[in-house]
Structures are given as structure tokens and as C-alpha cells.
Amino acid sequence: MPERNQSFVTEFILTGFPGLHPEYQDLVSAVLFLVYFLTLTGNVTILFLFACDRSLHKPMYHIIINLCTCDILFSTTTLPNIISKYWFHSGTISFNACFVQMFLVHYLGTVNSYILFLMALDRYVAICHPLKYPFVLKNSTIIILSIIAWVIALAGALMLVIRAYPLPYCASNIINHCFCDHIGITLLACTDRAPYGFPAFVFAMVMLLGPLAFIIFSYFCIIIAVLKIADVQGCIKSLSTCSTQLIIISLYYLPRCFVYLASNVGITFNADVRIVIIMLYSLSPPMINPFIYCLRAKDMRVSLLKQIKRRAVSKKAQVSAICN
Template sequence: MPEGNHSTVTEFILTGFPGLHPEYEGLASALLFLVYTFTLIGNATVLFLFATDRSLHKPMYYIILNLSACDILFSTTTLPKIISKYWFQSGTISFTACFVQMYFVHYLGTVNSYILFLMALDRYLAICHPLRYSLVLKNSTICILSVTAWVVAKACPLMLVIRAYPLPYCASNIIHHCYCDHIGITTLACTDRAPYGFPAFVLAMIMLLGPLAFIIFSYSSIIIAVLKIANLQGRLKSLSTCSTQLIIISLYYLPRCFVYLASNVGIKFSADARIVIIMLYSLCPPMINPLIYCLRGKDMRESLLRQFNKRTVLQQAQISAVSD
């Protein structure tokens, strides 16, 4: 069949978790809804604190601002559809909408990787080159680098969509996943996937491992620089300044690297286990990250406490006014 003929497939069906028993679908949708709600509330809180507290207008928090925006967009791209599948039995997604979702899944994943690269760059300069930090990483510099990350990340996902959209989809329209991604869609094409799958895999590795290579280099340099500090208290203080970022980066990269390595050394997962692992490393970090910012980041924690105290004082004043 010639490429470009996909008239027999007008929509795709997302299976979600294929082995999930119907009686647990309500529980699964409620759990996913809670994850989505906590993700929105947590990251919206970070955005609110940044907008209302000028003390947070520092390079590190500009990076966190971008990460929170990316987390909100990624969760909004993936979760509402799978929640509606289990709540309203609406698992179908139109042909074009599936490719739009695929684009944003890969685009936002790439942006996330670039933002984590900036996070590692910030800590590398702060600890290994502290005298140059304020000269090199100004707020304006971080804004330019952040905008560049959002713009540059468009290219590869767009190319994936342009190459995958015209393929002939004439057989099954069932995607064994919770959202549309490149592998899930192109495996349904009635053509040899190799010319499309291998370049996509190479691009994914570049987008994932390129920033990861610098992250490993930067934190190795940080460890070496910290070990050279004679004062134990100075070492602990230096390490504490990058512990938050290291936790966030680990949540993003370690599960992904595990899945990629496992598949290459012959470790097989069931369809359900694979989807559960993918959903965990895709959706848990956006929900957990705000907690890490607020609990581990001193400035963010103090800003949150100030907002809480301000509201408490205001409520007490209103109660006093009513009672008088």
C-alpha cells in the first residue's frame, strides 16, 4: 500500500493499562486524577511564589520556573485523556489529535532534558567557578538560555511527526499505552518501521544522553571540587546547595536509563509493567518536584512560610473585625 493512505484509520484507541481489571478502573482513574491535581497545585504554587516574591528572582529559580511550566504542560498533555478513558469509557482519540499529543509528549520531554542541563550548569558554575558565577549566569542569561531551550526543542519532535504522519495506517488502531508516542503509533503502520524507528531512537538518545553527559561531567567536577575543601562544614554546605537539583535530575534520568538498558540487555517486561514504569517516571517527578523545591530549597521554603503567615494574619484580622 502506498504511503500517505491512512483512510482506513480515522481514530486510535488507547488501551491504558491492558491487564487492568474493570472493577479497578475507577480506582485507577481516581489515582491518576489525584496525581494530576497535586501536580497542578504544586507547580502552580511554585509559579505563584515566583511571581509574588522578588527574592526568588535568581538564576536557579528561573530554571525551576521553566521546569514547573514544563511539568504542568506535560501532565496536561497526557493525563486528562487517560482519566476520561476510565471515567467516561472514552478511550478513542482522533487521528490528528493523536499526532498532536505525540508531538507535545516528545517536545516537552526534550525541553525537560534541556532544563535539567541548565540546572546542572548553574550548580557547576556556582561551586566550581564561584567567582565567575555572577558574571556568567545573570538573570538575563538564564532567560535567553531558557527561551533557546524551548525553541530548539521543537525541531526533533516536529521531524518525528512529519515523518510518521504520512505512513499507511491500515491495520490495527489500538495503541497499548496511556498516551500517543512515536513507538506506539509507528508500530501500527503497514510498512517497514526500521527506516523511521532507528532515526527516532538515535534522536531520542541524543536528546536524552547529550544533556546527561554534561550532567555527569558537572556533578563529577562538583564532587572533586568539594573534596578539595579542607573544612568539613564547608563540604557539607557546598553539597547541600546542589542536593535538591541532584534529586530532581535522578528522578528524571535514572528510571529512563534503567528501562533503556534493561531492554538492550534482554530484560523483558510485560506490557502492563512497562506501561506502569513509563507512567511512574513520566508523571511522578512533576508531582514530587514542587515538594522538593519547597522542602529542600531554603529561599522557596521561606517564601512559602511568609505567604502562609501573611494569610494567617489576614484571616485573624478579618475574624477580629467581624467579632468587633
């Protein structure tokens, strides 16, 4: 009998945080809603500023727009389900919807990693080969590379879904997580997980360590190039242009590397601690990134203030017209 026909599970149940006491569920759901609201508000603001201000139409901001889009989609894919679980006590998700969510989680995570790779490439060319920058990384080049990143990321995520979907799911349907991911789903399969888990692990390592290796190499080259600058002010200015990206990259990669290394050296966490760590490194960067752009990027701050002043002047004009 084909494995597909042995599946009796029609829906999955997301536990969220298994050890969470009922009296704290409303508080946790409110925090998650606030995270979702801030993520949408911050990233939509960046998209709005980019659309309204042509001075932001530079290679670096084209990359940031891709990152904002990815962050909005990832948060929308993962957070509404777990918020509704605690608000409306509806923690179930259909069989097919769970696999769609799994695909989007891994697809958008891969795209995010590739976009961070592009950010590192942008800073590497700008600082190590400044004379070539206007010719090598034009807006059109960044747009093409971004499209390639979104397309290439499809392959790995589709592979995970295609291999996991036909497995027999005939026992527990409880996923100890806040959203559907490959590990959470395949652990419930009534079959040996090893042939499916190892390719997924290789995919995760390639997706994570491939871009990270170039990022480390690029910033190593950047530091060497900056140290050769005799002018102290020049050194500080060059490093400051990279600081925003280093913060974003650290938020994305360091917690993930910690979780992977911990699991490989035998460090174990209870279910709640593991889920909290995963939620922190999955949801914190999308929420924090827009505020980092606005606080650290001068062009973005100027554009934001310009839009605020423009709206203030427009409101005054409307009030004046009504009074007259």
C-alpha cells in the same frame, strides 16, 4: 498511491493498562487524578511564590520556573485522556489529536532534559567557578538559555511527527499505552518501521544522553572541587546545594536509562509492567519536584511560610472588620 491516502484509521484507542481488572479501574483513575491534582497544586504554588516574592528572582529559580511550566504542560497533555478513559469509558482519541499529543509528549520531554542540563550548569559554575557566577549566569542569561531550550526542542519533535504522520495506518488502531507516543503509533503503520524507528531512536539517545553526559561531567567536577575544601562544614554546605538537583535528575534519568538498557540487552517486560514503568518515570517527577523544592530549598520554605502568614493576618483582619 501516496502513503497518506492509504490511511483508513480516523481515530486511535488507548488501552491504558491492558491487564487491569475492571474492578480496579475506578481506583486507578482516582490515583491518576490525585497525581494530576498534586502535580498542578505543587507546581502552581511554586509559580505563585515566584511571582509574589522578588527575593526568589535568582538564576536557579528562573530554571525551576521553566521546569514547573514544563511539568504542568506534560501532565495536562497526558493525564486527562487516561483519566477520562476509566471514568467515562472514552478511551478514543482522534487521528490528528493523537499526533498533537505525540508531538507535545516528545517536545516537553526534550525541554525537560535541557532544563535539567541548565540546572547542572548552574551548580557547576556556582561551585567550581564561584567568582565568575554573578557575571556568567545572570537572570538575563538564564532567560535567554531557557528560551533557546524551548525553541531548539521543537526541531526533534517536529521531525518525529512529520515523518510519522504520512505513514499508512490501515490495520489496528489500538495503542497499548496511556498516551500517544512515537513507538506506539508507528508500530501500527502498515509499512516497514525500521526507516522511521532508527532516526527516532537516535533522537531519543541524543536528547537523553547528551545532557546526561554533561550532567555527569559537571557533578564529577563538583565533587572534586568540594573535596578540596578543607572545612568539613563547607563541604556539607556545598553538597547540600546540589542534593535537590541530584534527586530531581535521578528521578528523571535513572528509570529512563534502565528501560533503554533493558531493551537493548534483551530484557523484556509484559505490556502492563512496561506501561507502569513509563508512567512512573513520566509522572512521578512532575508531582514530586515541587515538594522537593519546598522541603530542601530554604528560600522557598521561607517564601511559603511568609505567604501563609500573610494570608492568615489578612483573614484575621477581615474577620475583625466584619465583627466590628
